[in-house]
Structures are given as structure tokens and as C-alpha cells.
Amino acid sequence: xxxxxxxxxxxxxxxxxxxxxxxxxxxxxxxxxxxxxxxxxxxxxxxxxxxxxxxxxxxxxxxxxxxxxxxxxxxxxxxxxxxxxxxxxxxxxxxxxxxxxxxxxxxxxxxxxxxxxxxxxxxxxxxxxxxxxxxxxxxxxxxxxxxxxxxxxxxxxxxxxxxxxxxxxxxxxxxxxxxxxxxxxxxxxxxxxxxxxxxxxxxxxxxxxxxxxxxxxxxxxxxxxxxxxxxxxxxxxxxxxxxxxxxxxxxxxxxxxxxxxxxxxxxxxxxxxxxxxxxxxxxxxxxxxxxxxxxx
Amino acid sequence: xxxxxxxxxxxxxxxxxxxxxxxxxxxxxxxxxxxxxxxxxxxxxxxxxxxxxxxxxxxxxxxxxxxxxxxxxxxxxxxxxxxxxxxxxxxxxxxxxxxxxxxxxxxxxxxxxxxxxxxxxxxxxxxxxxxxxxxxxxxxxxxxxxxxxxxxxxxxxxxxxxxxxxxxxxxxxxxxxxxxxxxxxxxxxxxxxxxxxxxxxxxxxxxxxxxxxxxxxxxxxxxxxxxxxxxxxxxxxxxxxxxxxxxxxxxxxxxxxxxxxxxxxxxxxxxxxxxxxxxxxxxxxxxxxxxxxxxxxxxxxxxxxxxxxx
Numbered sequence: 001x002x003x004x005x006x007x008x009x010x011x012x013x014x015x016x017x018x019x020x021x022x023x024x025x026x027x028x029x030x031x032x033x034x035x036x037x038x039x040x041x042x043x044x045x046x047x048x049x050x051x052x053x054x055x056x057x058x059x060x061x062x063x064x065x066x067x068x069x070x071x072x073x074x075x076x077x078x079x080x081x082x083x084x085x086x087x088x089x090x091x092x093x094x095x096x097x098x099x100x101x102x103x104x105x106x107x108x109x110x111x112x113x114x115x116x117x118x119x120x121x122x123x124x125x126x127x128x129x130x131x132x133x134x135x136x137x138x139x140x141x142x143x144x145x146x147x148x149x150x151x152x153x154x155x156x157x158x159x160x161x162x163x164x165x166x167x168x169x170x171x172x173x174x175x176x177x178x179x180x181x182x183x184x185x186x187x188x189x190x191x192x193x194x195x196x197x198x199x200x201x202x203x204x205x206x207x208x209x210x211x212x213x214x215x216x217x218x219x220x221x222x223x224x225x226x227x228x229x230x231x232x233x234x235x236x237x238x239x240x241x242x243x244x245x246x247x248x249x250x251x252x253x254x255x256x257x258x259x260x261x262x263x264x265x266x267x268x269x270x271x272x273x274x275x276x277x278x279x280x281x282x283x284x285x286x287x288x289x290x291x292x293x294x295x296x
Numbered sequence: 297x298x299x300x301x302x303x304x305x306x307x308x309x310x311x312x313x314x315x316x317x318x319x320x321x322x323x324x325x326x327x328x329x330x331x332x333x334x335x336x337x338x339x340x341x342x343x344x345x346x347x348x349x350x351x352x353x354x355x356x357x358x359x360x361x362x363x364x365x366x367x368x369x370x371x372x373x374x375x376x377x378x379x380x381x382x383x384x385x386x387x388x389x390x391x392x393x394x395x396x397x398x399x400x401x402x403x404x405x406x407x408x409x410x411x412x413x414x415x416x417x418x419x420x421x422x423x424x425x426x427x428x429x430x431x432x433x434x435x436x437x438x439x440x441x442x443x444x445x446x447x448x449x450x451x452x453x454x455x456x457x458x459x460x461x462x463x464x465x466x467x468x469x470x471x472x473x474x475x476x477x478x479x480x481x482x483x484x485x486x487x488x489x490x491x492x493x494x495x496x497x498x499x500x501x502x503x504x505x506x507x508x509x510x511x512x513x514x515x516x517x518x519x520x521x522x523x524x525x526x527x528x529x530x531x532x533x534x535x536x537x538x539x540x541x542x543x544x545x546x547x548x549x550x551x552x553x554x555x556x557x558x559x560x561x562x563x564x565x566x567x568x569x570x571x572x573x574x575x576x577x578x579x580x581x582x583x584x585x586x587x588x589x590x591x592x593x594x595x596x597x598x599x600x601x602x603x604x605x606x
Binding site for chain 1: 307310311313314315316317318319320321323324325327328330331332333334335336337338339341348352399402403405406407411415417418419420421422424425426427428429431432433435436437439441442444447448450451476480507508509533540541545562563566567572575576579580583586587590
């Protein structure tokens with residue numbers, strides 16, 4: 001009944017205002033993305049002279065063809081997929097085990113270890129001491145540096161711990177103990193199957209973070225065969241920008257336009273996977289923030 | 297005596313019963329100690345004349361111990377980096393803190409559920425684009441001569457300014473692209489708070505003749521204030537730390553005057569310039585200021601509104 005009366009409520013001036021406002025916001029958000037997509041299919045000269053606004057002009061695949069000449073993009077793609085998969089698995093293991101243990105009231109030393117985790121959110125050794133440590137441990141210029149050292153995250157631990165505390169009843173452990181079940185088996189066979197929600201949330205957070213960041217790779221990976229996609233994109237999109245802009249004359253102009261066209265294409269190519277996956281998993285993301293926002 | 301003994305006994309029993317837990321926490325604890333706590337101890341190189349060959353312990357103490365801090369305070373980069381960092385973080389606080397709140401209030405007013413879902417999906421979308429790509433988009437769209445914005449200026453018969461190379465434009469470009477990318481996503485936490493409002497409150501307000509605006513003012517806003525304050529405290533604790541990734545990508549020789557911030561300076565003098573001790577000192581200085589700011593704001597907020605992060 002309530003649903004029905006709501007649906008047939010008359011549109012007020014206020015509702016109209018909300019519609020207009022939200023439409024404007026949508027345009028502001030979507031247009032830059034849309035523009036990049038149509039520019040990637042357009043004749044670069046038309047883009048450079050401002051003829052491309054709503055539809056691609058002089059339809060072309062040149063930008064995408066140009067991408068195939070850059071084998072390092074595909075190496076980067078492969079590396080990023082490996083780092084994202086590996087990093088997500090390791091990150092899940094590390095953060096879920098820590099969160100599970102810290103959620104247990106009968107774990108002695110819980111407060112102390114929890115404090116150790118929380119401190120890292122507000123204080124850290126900083127760039128150079130961390131760099132020196134990574135080097136001494138032998139992870140410098142080693143692809144494992146992308147997966148192992150920084151997989152532990154106090155924030156993720158806190159979120160998962162809140163979940164365990166609120167969704168796994170304590171009686172379950174009491175019962176399992178009576179049945180002779182040890183802690184590790186209890187965690188693997190009983191707790192994890194009940195925690196699909198938090199597992200998917202953390203997996204998505206970690207995976208998106210891994211896919212998108214370039215900082216650790218910039219600092220710790222020298223060999224370009226190990227570079228992830230984002231670092232290679234940085235070279236194509238940003239570092240080279242200055243060099244091509246320097247040339248003058250007809251040939252330089254054409255080269256500049258072609259490289260700009262390739263930039264539009266590389267943006268599209270590199271962003272498609274995340275854009276396609278994201279709407280499918282969106283509801284998990286929201287859930288994660290809801291879990292995290294419950295103070296624990 | 298007996299009591300103490302039995303107490304000890306139960307403790308030992310609990311310990312052995314829970315061996316599995318210690319085993320499970322070991323991997324994360326090792327990573328935490330090696331990659332977070334060891335570098336914290338390594339911070340002492342800020343007070344030493346650190347040499348890679350000598351290692352942390354055997355490098356000599358600098359004389360005086362605050363030598364590298366003094367070097368920073370008297371460096372011409374001191375004022376520039378601190379000013380730039382603060383200008384950008386404060387500007388971004390003023391803009392990107394209230395906008396998600398307003399946006400959440402608007403989303404909360406939308407009735408058509410399908411349109412609302414589409415709206416949310418689209419406003420969250422830019423959050424998933426990488427920084428590199430966003431800065432790449434900024435460079436393409438604002439590039440002088442061929443960029444979209446430059447075309448707009450020419451269409452209106454004006455000379456297009458070189459926005460990317462302008463020191464003045466840097467902070468606007470940085471902050472508003474942040475808003476574009478994250479404002480939608482940042483509404484989620486407020487929407488969570490708004491969704492917990494008891495619908496009978498709105499009904500009661502309607503019966504009393506409250507307008508839509510009044511409902512927002514007296515029901516929605518009070519409801520999200522605690523969340524907003526918590527986020528505000530955390531933001532204030534980060535005033536001196538401006539993320540490295542985006543600023544570094546947006547830097548060029550022309551805008552360096554307003555785009556050199558503490559984190560990029562630390563990177564350049566440390567890793568590119570190999571002045572390890574000096575870089576650590578600058579880093580430590582900004583971390584400490586952050587910590588003090590966080591504790592101060594948290595205390596003030598505790599006294600004034602009973603909201604605190606711990």
C-alpha cells in the first residue's frame with residue numbers, strides 16, 4: 001500500500017529540481033569518459049581541431065593498431081594480472097587470518113597485537129627506511145615485492161575483524177571445541193564458509209588497489225620486464241608527453257597527433273576490464289563500506 | 297597463593313588450547329614487524345649520517361643530532377613544500393569534504409529507484425579509474441592547442457591559456473579532478489548513515505507539515521553529523537601528508553613552483569638524490585606534525601561533540 005501511494009505521488013517542484021541537478025551531475029561525470037572513447041576512434045586531426053564533440057569523426061582504428069607495436073603494454077598487462085591475482089590471494093590470507101585471531105576474545109595478547117596493527121595506520125617509518133628494509137630483505141627488483149610485503153593492512157584487518165565479531169556467534173566455537181575441533185580447522189571449515197560477504201569485499205578492494213597503483217612498482221622494480229601496466233601507461237601517457245611536444249614542423253605535428261590518438265586508445269584498453277567488472281560487483285563494494293562503518 | 301596458582305594454570309591451559317591461533321597470526325605479525333616496525337626503528341637514520349655500506353647501527357650520529365632537520369628548516373624548499381602541501385590539502389578539505397555530503401542528501405531525495413541505481417553506478421564509476429589514467433585524461437583534455445578545453449576557448453574567440461603549465465591552475469586542477477573522481481564514491485558512507493533513519497520520523501514530520509527542505513535540515517543532517525565528524529578528524533590528521541601518486545604525475549617543470557609537496561620532495565631527495573638521512577628527517581617531520589594534528593583535533597572533537605576515533 002505504502003509503495004503504491006509513493007509511486008503515484010505527484011511530482012513536486014522539489015522533485016523536478018532533484019532531477020535537473022542529478023542530470024547535470026551525470027553529464028559532468030560521463031562526458032570526459034565518453035569523449036575519450038569517441039576520440040580514440042576519430043581522426044586525430046579532427047580531434048585536434050575541435051571537430052569531435054558528440055560522435056567520432058573520420059572513424060579509424062589507427063590508435064589501436066599503434067598499440068600492437070608496443071609489446072611492453074602487453075607485458076605490463078600480463079604482469080598486472082599476475083600481481084593482482086597473487087596479491088589478492090596473499091592479501092586475503094594475511095588479513096583474514098589476522099582478523100580472525102584478533103576477533104577471538106579468548107586469544108591472549110589480543111589487545112597488544114591489535115594496538116600494533118592500529119599504530120601502523122597513523123605512524124610509519126617513511127619512504128627511505130622502508131626502502132632500505134626491502135633492499136636488505138632481498139626483495140628489491142624482485143616481482144614478489146608487489147605481492148608480499150605490503151599485503152598486510154590494518155584497515156582491512158579492522159573491517160574483517162568487525163565482521164567476524166558481529167556475524168560469527170561465539171557459541172559456534174564453544175560447540176566446535178566440544179566436538180574436538182581445533183582452531184585452524186574451525187577457521188577453515190566453519191568460519192570461512194560463513195564469511196563469503198567479507199571475503200568478496202576484501203578481494204575486490206585489494207584487487208582494484210593492485211590493478212590501479214604504480215607507486216611500489218616505481219620505487220622497487222627496476223627491470224622493465226617486471227613493470228605492471230600502470231607504470232607503462234605512465235610512460236606512454238605522461239612522461240613521453242613532454243618529449244613529443246618539443247618537436248615542431250609538419251612531421252612532428254603528425255607524430256604528435258598519432259601519439260595522442262594512441263593515448264586515447266590506451267586509456268580505453270587499460271580501463272575496460274575494471275569498468276566491465278565493476279557494475280557486476282558493485283553491491284559488494286557498498287556492503288563492505290557498511291560493514292566497515294560499524295564501529296568495532 | 298593458591299588463587300594465583302590456579303589462575304596461572306588456566307592461563308597456560310588457554311595458551312596451549314589456542315596454539316592454533318598463534319600459528320594463524322604468525323604470518324601477518326612477521327610482515328608487520330619486518331615491513332612496518334623495522335622501518336620505524338630505521339627512522340633513526342634521520343639523526344645519523346647514514347651510509348649504505350655502514351648500515352643503520354654503525355653509521356655515525358650526526359652532529360648536532362638535529363642537523364638534517366635544521367637543514368630542512370633553512371632550505372628554500374621548506375616554505376615552498378609546506379605551503380604547497382597545506383594549500384592543496386586545505387583547499388581539498390574545503391571542497392571535497394562537503395560535496396559528498398550534499399550529493400548523498402540529493403541521492404537520498406531521489407524516488408525513482410531505477411534512475412537512482414543508475415545514477416549511483418555512474419557516479420561511483422570514476423573511482424575505479426587509475427590515477428595514471430585520470431592524469432592522462434587531464435593532460436589530453438587540457439593540453440594547450442589540441443585539447444578539448446583549449447578548443448572551447450578558441451571557439452569563443454579567446455586565446456587558450458596553458459593550463460597544464462600554469463602554477464596557479466595546479467591546485468584547482470588537482471582538487472576538482474579529485475572531486476570528479478571520488479565524490480560519488482565518498483557518498484556511500486553517508487548513504488549508509490541515512491538509510492538507518494527510521495521512516496516513521498519522516499511520516500511524523502510530514503504530518504506536522506514539514507517541507508522537504510525542513511526534513512533534510514532537521515532529520516537527515518543531524519543523522520550524518522557523527523559520521524562526518526569522524527571523517528573530518530581523519531582528514532585533519534592527514535593535512536601534512538598529501539598522496540604522492542597523483543601530484544607526482546601532474547608535476548611538470550612549469551608548475552613545479554606550486555606542485556612540489558613534501559611527499560614528492562622526500563622522494564626526489566631520497567631516492568633520486570640519495571640523501572637518505574635528509575629525506576628521512578623531512579619525512580619524519582611531516583609524520584610527527586600529522587600525528588600531533590590528529591590527536592589535537594580528536595581531543596577538541598571529543599570535548600565538543602563526544603565523537604572521537606577511539
